[in-house]
Structures are given as C-alpha cells and as structure tokens.
Amino acid sequence: MSAESLRILLRGGRVMDPARRLDLTGDVLLVGGRIAYAGPPLDPREAEADQIFDATGLVIAPGFIDLHCHLREPGQEAKETIATGTRAAARGGFTTVCAMANTSPPIDCRPLLEYVQQTARREGVVRVFSLAAMTRGLAGQELTEMAELAAAGAIAFSDDGVPIASSRIMRAALAYSRLCGRPIMPHCDDPELLAGGTMNEGPVAACLGLKGIPAAGEEAMVARDLALAALTGGRLHIAHVSTAGAVDLIRRAKARGVAVTAEATPHHLALTDAWVAGHRWEGHGQPYDTSTKVNPPLRSEADRQALLAGLRDGTIDAIATDHAPHTLVDKLCPYDEAAFGISGLETALGTLLRLVEHGELTLDLVIEKLTIGPARVFGLPYGTLKPGQAADVVVFDPQTTWVVDPTRFASKGRNTPLAGQRLRGRVEATFVGGRLVHQTEEFAARQTRALVTR
Numbered sequence: 001m002s003a004e005s006l007r008i009l010l011r012g013g014r015v016m017d018p019a020r021r022l023d024l025t026g027d028v029l030l031v032g033g034r035i036a037y038a039g040p041p042l043d044p045r046e047a048e049a050d051q052i053f054d055a056t057g058l059v060i061a062p063g064f065i066d067l068h069c070h071l072r073e074p075g076q077e078a079k080e081t082i083a084t085g086t087r088a089a090a091r092g093g094f095t096t097v098c099a100m101a102n103t104s105p106p107i108d109c110r111p112l113l114e115y116v117q118q119t120a121r122r123e124g125v126v127r128v129f130s131l132a133a134m135t136r137g138l139a140g141q142e143l144t145e146m147a148e149l150a151a152a153g154a155i156a157f158s159d160d161g162v163p164i165a166s167s168r169i170m171r172a173a174l175a176y177s178r179l180c181g182r183p184i185m186p187h188c189d190d191p192e193l194l195a196g197g198t199m200n201e202g203p204v205a206a207c208l209g210l211k212g213i214p215a216a217g218e219e220a221m222v223a224r225d226l227a228l229a230a231l232t233g234g235r236l237h238i239a240h241v242s243t244a245g246a247v248d249l250i251r252r253a254k255a256r257g258v259a260v261t262a263e264a265t266p267h268h269l270a271l272t273d274a275w276v277a278g279h280r281w282e283g284h285g286q287p288y289d290t291s292t293k294v295n296p297p298l299r300s301e302a303d304r305q306a307l308l309a310g311l312r313d314g315t316i317d318a319i320a321t322d323h324a325p326h327t328l329v330d331k332l333c334p335y336d337e338a339a340f341g342i343s344g345l346e347t348a349l350g351t352l353l354r355l356v357e358h359g360e361l362t363l364d365l366v367i368e369k370l371t372i373g374p375a376r377v378f379g380l381p382y383g384t385l386k387p388g389q390a391a392d393v394v395v396f397d398p399q400t401t402w403v404v405d406p407t408r409f410a411s412k413g414r415n416t417p418l419a420g421q422r423l424r425g426r427v428e429a430t431f432v433g434g435r436l437v438h439q440t441e442e443f444a445a446r447q448t449r450a451l452v453t454r
C-alpha cells in the first residue's frame with residue numbers, strides 16, 4: 001500500500017489540541033501522512049482505516065516541539081548522535097526538535113549546517129531543525145554569515161552555553177535578525193558573574209560551600225538584551241529563563257511591545273537548588289550529585305513559582321527541554337569540575353504531568369506550551385491537529401506511573417537527577433508525518449485492526 005493512501009485511526013481517546021481549543025473524547029484519523037480528522041467520534045462508515053488503535057483512556061495531542069536540545073553531532077558523538085537523540089525525542093513524544101549549534105566544531109558556516117541537515121534526514125526519526133551559531137567559533141567576536149545561514153535553513157541563531165559579553169555584537173545580531181527574519185536566542189548571563197560558579201547563589205550554595213551563580217547575572221543580561229531588542233526592532237527569544245527577575249523583565253518588555261519570546265525548561269519548572277543538597281521527591285539523593293548541575297542552575301522555590309506564573313500569564317511562550325546529554329566521565333567527578341547539563345527529552349512529559357497532578361499547571365496549558373506555543377515562536381507549520389496538517393501526533397497515558405531508569409534511555413546521556421523517581425504519564429506512541437516512530441508494547445496491543453496489504 002502506498003503511504004499516500006494509508007489510513008490510521010486513533011479511536012476513542014481524549015483529543016486535545018490547544019491551538020483549536022479542542023478537548024473532547026473522540027477520534028483522530030491520519031491519511032497519507034496528514035491529519036484528515038480530529039474531533040468527536042466518527043461515523044463507522046467514515047472510520048474505515050487500514051490500522052486502528054483503541055485509544056480509550058489515552059490523550060491524543062499534536063506531537064511536541066522542542067525549541068532547544070543538544071544533539072552533539074558533529075564532534076561529540078560519545079555524548080549523543082542525531083540518531084540516538086531523535087530516538088530519545090520520539091520516546092518523549094517530540095516530533096520536532098531544534099538542535100543547538102554548540103557542537104565540535106560549532107555550526108557556524110553553511111557546510112556544517114548542511115551536514116547536520118543531511119545527517120538528520122538520513123538518521124533522524126523526528127523532524128530536526130538546526131540552529132546556527134551567532135558568532136564564529138562561538139567566540140563572541142564576529143557574527144556568522146547570518147543571511148546565508150538563514151537561507152540555508154537555520155531556524156534561529158544562538159551561542160547557547162556561552163553568553164554574549166559584547167553589547168556591540170548583540171546589537172548587530174539583533175539588527176541582522178530583522179533582515180534575515182530569524183530570532184536571536186541568547187543564553188543570558190553575565191560571564192564575569194557566572195565564572196567559576198556551579199549552582200544557584202543562595203543559602204543552599206553557602207551550606208554546601210559551592211560557588212554560586214547569582215540570579216542577578218541572568219537578569220542583567222536579560223535587561224540588556226531586551227533594551228537592545230527595543231533599540232534595533234530585532235527579534236529576541238530568551239533561552240531557558242530561570243529567575244523571577246527575568247520573568248518580570250520579559251513580562252514588562254512584552255507589555256511595551258518588544259518583539260520577545262521566552263522558554264522555560266521542565267527542570268527549572270519542577271526542581272529547585274535543594275536538589276543539589278540531595279532533596280528528592282521520593283527518598284533521598286546524595287548531596288553534590290553532579291546530575292543536578294545545569295546552566296542556568298536550578299534556582300530557588302520563589303524563582304520556580306515565578307516561572308509557573310510566567311507560563312500561566314503568557315510571559316513564557318514555550319517549554320523547551322535544553323536536553324544536554326553528557327558522558328559518564330563528564331559527570332563522574334567533583335561538582336566543580338562536572339559538565340553542566342541534564343538529559344531531558346525522555347522525562348519532560350512525566351516531569352510536567354507532576355505539576356499538573358499537584359495543581360500547579362493545567363494539562364491543557366502544558367500541551368499548549370509543548371505544541372502551538374513553540375510552533376509560533378519559530379513560525380513552524382506544526383503543533384496542531386488541524387486537518388491538512390502533517391500527521392505529527394503523540395499519544396500518551398496520563399495515569400500510568402513509571403520509575404526513571406536512565407540505563408533504559410534511548411539517549412546516550414544518562415545524566416538526570418530524576419533517576420529512581422516515579423513519574424506519572426508515559427508516551428505510548430509517536431507519529432511523525434503519519435509514520436509510527438515509537439510505540440510501547442501496551443500500545444501495540446491496542447491495535448484492533450492491523451495493516452492488510454491490498
């Protein structure tokens with residue numbers, strides 16, 4: 001049977017599509033790789049399909065979109081590859097990921113961008129968009145050929161991992177962002193305040209004797225970049241917002257009409273710096289566990305609450321994982337020396353559903369910030385179940401609980417502070433353009449009609 005005519009029916013699930021304010025029990029029909037229908041139960045005559053899955057008790061939503069992940073290829077294949085990273089994405093319910101530019105070498109010229117795109121087409125199981133570096137070699141001195149990179153497909157520009165010290169360079173990048181129609185996505189922190197820091201500056205860092213990274217560094221840089229965006233009319237997207245002050249600055253800049261969007265990560269929304277001292281939801285962790293080391297660092301409870309408020313009032317547009325896989329060696333060392341980063345693609349949904357379970361976010365809002373929210377930030381034609389759209393769909397069980405076992409990750413990065421924690425909510429199936437790229441055994445058993453080759 002040709003892919004053009006293949007009909008797949010997901011029947012009787014909770015169909016949620018925040019872009020269309022849809023939340024009802026019904027069916028989703030995928031035909032030839034596109035959404036043909038998403039709504040109340042279909043008439044049995046219309047519901048003819050080659051493959052039918054019973055989705056009773058499951059949520060059917062647009063596939064998730066991650067604006068920020070590190071796939072590490074080229075050059076750091078011991079940490080992750082496009083093949084393993086996109087498999088991790090599929091297991092996490094993500095159908096589109098945007099790959100960061102801080103590879104070795106960084107993605108700062110057209111051939112490297114094309115290398116990532118070709119590798120993703122050959123080896124990726126989900127859609128991969130590439131970010132390009134903002135400055136050559138991520139050195140913060142000289143802009144890349146932004147117009148050429150945008151024409152070659154760069155979706156945005158970022159030196160993520162390295163804050164841009166020079167206001168002159170940032171001003172120029174924002175001015176160019178207008179010309180090439182792509183956002184600038186800075187990692188906002190003051191390099192001098194950041195230097196040598198390993199965790200959030202505050203009482204926990206003081207108790208542990210670790211050098212802190214003050215919230216003020218992030219806030220000073222967010223304030224500068226907002227001012228430069230206003231000055232140039234450039235398009236700014238602020239990566240991994242982590243402090244209450246930054247949320248407040250962005251909220252006020254949006255009210256003034258500055259062209260800014262922002263994202264927050266599941267770990268900053270759900271965890272705090274108490275985790276560095278060994279706090280866990282269940283049981284106890286070890287203090288100084290390097291899996292909690294991430295940049296920006298896990299912050300205070302007040303910061304976490306401000307991020308949640310920012311999501312609710314629209315200050316924060318999207319949830320992005322900042323999936324940052326590392327090898328065991330990168331993390332098996334003293335806290336000061338360990339690499340920054342959390343492997344996040346496979347735990348994102350479970351982490352966020354915990355916030356839903358605790359009444360801190362609604363399920364509808366979580367799905368919005370994983371689908372149409374990020375789609376709008378980068379202008380991607382995905383993130384909704386509207387008929388005619390690509391059939392990028394996630395099916396998840398919002399009730400099933402599971403214990404995080406990083407040795408079972410598809411990602412090479414096992415660096416997660418959530419190891420051993422029980423999460424509620426499991427991705428059962430992920431479709432990209434109508435193709436089933438991930439399914440659990442339980443989901444496979446729900447198939448009531450198998451494909452018959454005509």
Ligand code: DOR
Pocket residue numbers: 070102160161162187293294295296324325340341342
């Ligand atoms: O924790 C982080 N890890 N933050 C970043 O900004 C970079 C990332 C990485 O590349 O490992």
